[in-house]
Amino acid sequence: MEIQQADYRQVLRSFEPQTEFFVGVDSDGCVFDSMEVKHKECFCPMFIKALKLQSVSKFAREVWEFVNLYSQTRGSNRFLAVTRALKLLGERPEVIKRKCHLPSTEALEEWAARTNPLTPAALVAEFERTKNPDFQPFMDWSVDVNRAVKEIMKGVPLFPYVKESLDIARVKADVFIVSQTPTEALKREWTENQIYQYVRYAAGQEVGKKSEQIRCITEGRYAPEKMLMVGDSPGDLKAIKANNGLFFPIVPGREDEYWKKLAEEGLERFFNGTYKGAYEDALLKEFANCLPSDPPWKQ
Ligand SMILES: [Mg+2]
DSSP states (O other), rough: OOHHHHHHHHHTTTTOOOSSEEEEEOTTTBBBOOHHHHHIIIIIHHHHTTTTTTGGHHHHHHHHHHHHHSTTTEEEEEEEHHHHHHHHHHHHHHHHHOOOOOOOHHHHHHHHTTOOOOHHHHHHHHHHHHOOGGGHHHHHHHHHHHHHHHHHHOOOOOOOTTHHHHHHHHHEEEEEESSSSSHHHHHHHHHHHHTTTGGGEHHHHHHOOOHHHHHHHHTTOGGGEEEEEEEHHHHHHHHHHTTTEEEEEEOTTTTHHHHHIIIIIHHHHHTTTOOHHHHHHHHHHHHHHHHHSSSSOOO
16 A cells, blocks of 8 residues: 555655646536435445444434535545444434444444555454454445445446536646546546546545645645635645645535536636635635535434
């Protein structure tokens, strides 16, 4: 893993900028309309099945969708998401009344706090080392999820105006994919959809966290006000802000509108230096409004 990460980073560091602008684009749920089908048909059904939540399935589903699609934790790592979902579920009066037994997340949380990256393989390695049975349900769930994703996630479309936006961006900027998907899968998916030609390189999960990916590509090369990240999750926003750059949100539920906005005005403002300030602030406000922190059932 260490050697592999170093190799991927080396490739990124060896790029010579062709322009003075960096545009980073997230893939899953941003370029591809994948989040709804992936969570509603793959992650959530397996959450109910593998963690034995059948008796509270209605509430488990609400919690899963809130954590992964419609709140500030949208797009987070699967093991962090499952922990958060189980905690929220355990607090619900309906679940307490039904006396549903929820698996303990203690060992998983302790592992997650000291591990990077949080991959299924890293969890299996930890289980083999410790033999702690509390990891078992989460390993089972993760395997079930991968199988469901393979079976169900076919023909996932691009959002409208993605191609138009990338085609405008690549004229003046070096465009990179910044994603937590494996690099080879990114290359395949973007090539199949005829959009890989718009980017300089795909930075996948092997490079590290998104903030590290952006740093690896941009450090010492692009001025912060000439760096823009396009993403659909708060993690994308945090990653570019950790590198002092600018953010354009593809607001969940209104993706078509926001890709069109990026093509018609966002990129032009980025290139002519009128993006930072009031324009970006208004976009960030819209983004925050659509992803609350507190669940609706608590209000
Ligand atoms: Mg995303």
